[in-house]
Amino acid sequence: MDIVKHNKSAWDNYVDKKDRWTIPVADQVIEKAKKGDWGIVLTPNKLVPKNWFPPLHGLKILGLASGGGQQGPVLAALGADVTIFDNSEKQLAQDKRLSDQFDLDIKTVQGDMRDLSVFADHSFDLIFNPCSIVFVDTILPVWKECFRVLKSNGILMTGLINPISFQLDEESLQLIYTQPYSDLHSLPKEQLEELKNKQEALVFGHSLTDQIGGQLDAGFTITGMFEDTWDVDNKMDDYLPSFIATRAVKG
Numbered sequence: 001m002d003i004v005k006h007n008k009s010a011w012d013n014y015v016d017k018k019d020r021w022t023i024p025v026a027d028q029v030i031e032k033a034k035k036g037d038w039g040i041v042l043t044p045n046k047l048v049p050k051n052w053f054p055p056l057h058g059l060k061i062l063g064l065a066s067g068g069g070q071q072g073p074v075l076a077a078l079g080a081d082v083t084i085f086d087n088s089e090k091q092l093a094q095d096k097r098l099s100d101q102f103d104l105d106i107k108t109v110q111g112d113m114r115d116l117s118v119f120a121d122h123s124f125d126l127i128f129n130p131c132s133i134v135f136v137d138t139i140l141p142v143w144k145e146c147f148r149v150l151k152s153n154g155i156l157m158t159g160l161i162n163p164i165s166f167q168l169d170e171e172s173l174q175l176i177y178t179q180p181y182s183d184l185h186s187l188p189k190e191q192l193e194e195l196k197n198k199q200e201a202l203v204f205g206h207s208l209t210d211q212i213g214g215q216l217d218a219g220f221t222i223t224g225m226f227e228d229t230w231d232v233d234n235k236m237d238d239y240l241p242s243f244i245a246t247r248a249v250k251g
Helices: 003-016 027-034 072-077 089-102 140-149 189-197 208-218
Strands: 060-064 081-086 107-110 124-129 150-161 220-228 243-250
Touching: 003 089, 027 072, 027 089, 060 072, 060 140, 072 081, 072 089, 081 089, 089 107, 124 140, 140 150, 140 208, 150 208, 208 220, 208 243
Parallel strands: 060 081, 060 124, 081 107, 124 150
Antiparallel strands: 150 243, 220 243
């Protein structure tokens, strides 16, 4: 099946249902950011350390699969030159609305995160990629494209998901799926069809070899990382952090 097309429709549907990851930041958040009071996330809970960022004024930033009006408008309010690239047009519309309201000059581009051919080589100083690579079935092209469009010494910040969190049953916490997990190939047919019928986005639990090793193989140097937990009630939080954030630099 066409994963990109299905997940595009699913995220458009999430916007209609007001899923928490589609709700733009409040006006007050933008006003505070303009005064230097700000914080954004790659993973559900922990704010990204401010020392991960270079000076933001005039910095050319690509928000990769980062639509929804949650990070891009904050970075733009801080003076960055922001482009948001996302598969969902309705998610992009959230950024466009805040951009127009606060005169932030955010550019929005719709497309598949594995194909950034709309951008020239060496176009950006920083790529900000919240947890979203779970929505594509292959991620090595993502890292290669990120490396290509970043300038020398450019920074890639990305949110990852520990693959074991996909292999565990959420209630019993028993291992029930092999790695790598895939909604397409791991679930019984009837469960997969139920997800499709409910217009739920399909997800893929990529190995750490592909998530972290893939960045290294693309040419990046990992310069920072932290782990994080869910921000909703989840039994896994008592046993392991489900999320990883990494900061990588193009040499």
